[in-house]
Amino acid sequence: MGAHLSEEIRELLASQDTTAVLATVDAQGSPHVVAGVPLRATGEGALLYLEYFESSLTNKNLTRSIWFDGKVAIALSNSQGQSFQITGKPIKNHITGPLFLEYYGQTNEKESLNLAAVWEIEPLAIRNEGVRFRKEQEERTHPFYTHLDRLTAA
């Protein structure tokens, strides 16, 4: 796997308080973004995206990505200000087999949605986009990026 899913990210993925956003790219190169998507982490460090709509634009874009080596982006954030962006690439589409059937069983128990596919996404790079982290980072690495009034006595 390209990038390691830290314990913090695994906890975010598992938490009810987390909003997950998945961005894919369509045939014309336009981004397509969907919020509130179901994502899980595997023991091997991949992400699983549960697709409930076979005809969705996301599903098509993921297919195009796996065919032509395209990338996707995932944002995870919560109300405490934690926020991460994960860049990844789809590496497997489960439309049958044990993993698919496992999630099909779970979703059918909870909701009446029809699971279409389980997409396995390899994380390639992870960026911390949390406000506190980014503020401290920018002040340290780009001291010019500020306004002068912020440096005066109040």
Next chain:
Amino acid sequence: MSHTVKHTRKPELSLDEVVAKYPHFPRLIALKIDVQRRGVHYTEKALAAVDYSIHQMRSPYLFGSRDGQIKDLPESLLLRDGTTILTDPTPVEQDPYLVDLVDGKFALVDQGRFVEYTDLWPKPLYYDKKTSSGIPMSHIASARPQRLNVFQSSYCHFWAEDEGCKFCDIVTHTKQQKSELGVPSRLNPGDISETIREALKEPGRFTNICLTSGSVLKGKELFDQEVDFYIETLQAIGENFTTKKFPSQLISSSFNEKQLARLYEQTGLMSYTSDLEVLNEGVFNWVCPGKASKLGYQEWKNRLVRAVDIFGRGNVGTGLVSGSELAQPHGFTSEHDALKATLEEAEYLAERGVTTVFIVWVPRPGSYFHDQQNASLEYYVQLAQGLHDLRVKYNLGVDFDDYRRCGNHPDSDLSRLL
């Protein structure tokens, strides 16, 4: 029976060369085509890793395979994008892909080079069960990764008059299957209904039911008896659903409007396919003499168009056994001409709401064309792209016969992007 045919292919572009030449065509679909063209051979190492409790082994089928043998081998393969490959076990001297074990995983290997990891088809739970009449359920309905196949009768009446399609080995294979496995050549609707009921107990396992069989010429009107058999079978299957209609495909002879209306109104059938096999009248007359003499190319085609009024646009299709249009001595002599003629006819049909799909022809020992060759990879890639482009142009769906509900058409694999 085991005939092996040694083929020497003309020089043609390799998989890598075709992928480089057609960068907008998915490599995984080009690979699927190439694996279908050339077949597979399972290495000893791969066979030793097969687990009979989770992998689906070959079950009875309507047609035979390139090695002309019935062997206990894995049914087939799945690629990482969810693409199904229906493959033929092929004698190693015919240059097939190898299914080997690489880093403990099943993989396609060519000339000693790793090509792709692959999964074997997962075995459905009902494969371990028998009907109350004592028949293994895998002999009643065969599974694909997401589809159930029911071959209610594996005899084709065109063969009785020595007019079978020249690429087809249905009767040769049926006899072999009956003597070696005891597979019944006619299925009982009760056994079918019971098997479907059992298969549906595995949640998420199937999305479509496909019925097909050989042509039955008998009846007051041509094919009336075939229609009766299908209605009886579809009604038996329908007992298992709470809805009147259920995702289903019929691949049958070419029925008239009265027959189609009966099928549509009296059963849960949602789509209709009748195969023209080759899209050129002259070649059709040679390749499919029975279809030509009993109905004729034009009427076969017209009936497809009329079926759109009953089943709706995008729910009517015709299948091609692609590559057989290049068989010699009476087929096309150039791939360029064959492609042009095929796409012109497919466009005529698409304009009228009929979708065209193809399978990669595998010359089989039990068929008249046993010593012929299929087409080049480049030809199939162009054909798949051409048929897909027609669906885009005419906004024609093919949900009933796509990568998941069928899995045997490289062109409709592309419709995942439609």
